[in-house]
Amino acid sequence: MPMQPWFTDAKLGIFLHYGIYAVDGVAESWSLYSGELSREEYMGQLAGFTASAFDARAWAKLFTRAGARYAVLTARHHDGVCLWDTAVSDLNVVRRTPARRDLVAEYTGALREEGLKVGLYYSHSDWSHPDYASVVHPQPPNEDVAVHPLVAPADGKEYPEAWARYLAYRDAQVGELVSRFGPDLLWFDGEWERSEEQWGMGRLAAQILEGNPETVLNARMLSHGDYATPEQGVPLERPAGPWELCLTLNGSWGFQPQDQEHKSVRQLVRYFTETIGMGGNLLLAVGPREDGTIPQEQVERLEGLGAWIAAHSEAVFSTVAGLPAGHHYGPSTLSADGRTLYLVCFDPPREAVSLRGLRSRVRRVSVLGTGAELGHRVTGGLGEVPGVLWIDAPAPGDVDEQATVLAVELDGRLDLYRGPGRD
Numbered sequence: 001m002p003m004q005p006w007f008t009d010a011k012l013g014i015f016l017h018y019g020i021y022a023v024d025g026v027a028e029s030w031s032l033y034s035g036e037l038s039r040e041e042y043m044g045q046l047a048g049f050t051a052s053a054f055d056a057r058a059w060a061k062l063f064t065r066a067g068a069r070y071a072v073l074t075a076r077h078h079d080g081v082c083l084w085d086t087a088v089s090d091l092n093v094v095r096r097t098p099a100r101r102d103l104v105a106e107y108t109g110a111l112r113e114e115g116l117k118v119g120l121y122y123s124h125s126d127w128s129h130p131d132y133a134s135v136v137h138p139q140p141p142n143e144d145v146a147v148h149p150l151v152a153p154a155d156g157k158e159y160p161e162a163w164a165r166y167l168a169y170r171d172a173q174v175g176e177l178v179s180r181f182g183p184d185l186l187w188f189d190g191e192w193e194r195s196e197e198q199w200g201m202g203r204l205a206a207q208i209l210e211g212n213p214e215t216v217l218n219a220r221m222l223s224h225g226d227y228a229t230p231e232q233g234v235p236l237e238r239p240a241g242p243w244e245l246c247l248t249l250n251g252s253w254g255f256q257p258q259d260q261e262h263k264s265v266r267q268l269v270r271y272f273t274e275t276i277g278m279g280g281n282l283l284l285a286v287g288p289r290e291d292g293t294i295p296q297e298q299v300e301r302l303e304g305l306g307a308w309i310a311a312h313s314e315a316v317f318s319t320v321a322g323l324p325a326g327h328h329y330g331p332s333t334l335s336a337d338g339r340t341l342y343l344v345c346f347d348p349p350r351e352a353v354s355l356r357g358l359r360s361r362v363r364r365v366s367v368l369g370t371g372a373e374l375g376h377r378v379t380g381g382l383g384e385v386p387g388v389l390w391i392d393a394p395a396p397g398d399v400d401e402q403a404t405v406l407a408v409e410l411d412g413r414l415d416l417y418r419g420p421g422r423d
Helices: 037-048 054-065 102-113 161-180 201-211 219-225 263-279 294-309
Strands: 012-016 072-078 116-124 185-189 244-248 280-285 320-321 332-335 341-344 352-355 362-368 374-380 388-392 404-410
Touching: 012 294, 054 072, 054 102, 054 294, 072 102, 072 185, 102 116, 102 161, 116 161, 161 185, 161 201, 185 219, 201 219, 244 263, 263 280, 263 294, 263 320, 263 388, 280 294, 341 352, 388 404
Parallel strands: 012 072, 012 280, 072 116, 116 185, 244 280
Antiparallel strands: 320 332, 332 341, 341 404, 352 388, 362 404, 374 388
């Protein structure tokens, strides 16, 4: 089935790692897995999870101001703690925490009210389930490997009856997410601990799509995924097919108060434009506190990114990947009709901006956001090899604080020379 068109034009999503790990401000699930906290200490955070200031409508409005078109919430991370009232486990915030609220239901409703697409994160792995044995964690001494939740069978094989129970539990929870909340996107994780066959990915994908044929699935569904999900760095080459860069606002996925290394708005604009210039989406991670509030430092950066997107929306939405590397020193996008190039300049241009390999005739060049028209000329060129297009640098008053965008209107669809070494 072809990718849902809303996804490829969304450009920006918000990734929310929200769970009991925000109580002590520790790494989500991994602090349990690594032994940073004992199981008793980690699960003790259930008693402190209140969601007392959780306001899903405020979240949704913030995401809209940020320019996002969708969001993804951790409905259940590897620790097994669910943010909805699942019928197949009491390890959820409705029954086991002071919050006593179905956070997935509130989140889903608020996003839909705001016109945003709903994404839900779910881990195939559950490091708390009695029938789940991790294949990565070292085996503690003198433990019964058949029942311990964090150890692998000694011979690497599954215990068939336990594994069948576990898959029935996972499939039931995913079925609840689909039937109760109808997510537009399911963002799976934790797949690295088993093979596609062991996970029963084909059966699970069929179950999901039977419930909602338009559900978008990420690459952690392996061969049944719709798009790639690189993390924490823009790829050097454009991935094949649809893709999404997962990026943290600071250095942590969830709330960790000691992590104050927040990326600047200018850095976020750079990540964002480099990503959409290669045809991808940016899924930007924020970490709410246990009470449900998003730290002000993160709010300010989301709003700063959103202000830039609003002023340059023409270069963002209804565009496709721009020029290949080597034509322009910076990212670019191309209008859906192929007639306008949008060149992103991170630093204030000095004297001129160059564009190489352009066969199309240029009708007009202007600064997006101010409308200032810029002079332009072509020099050089020989035979089939086009000359260099030189665009006059915009005046200082037309330069954007974060990144300046030049709209290059073409006389017809984009036609590029890609001589030897460029194909």
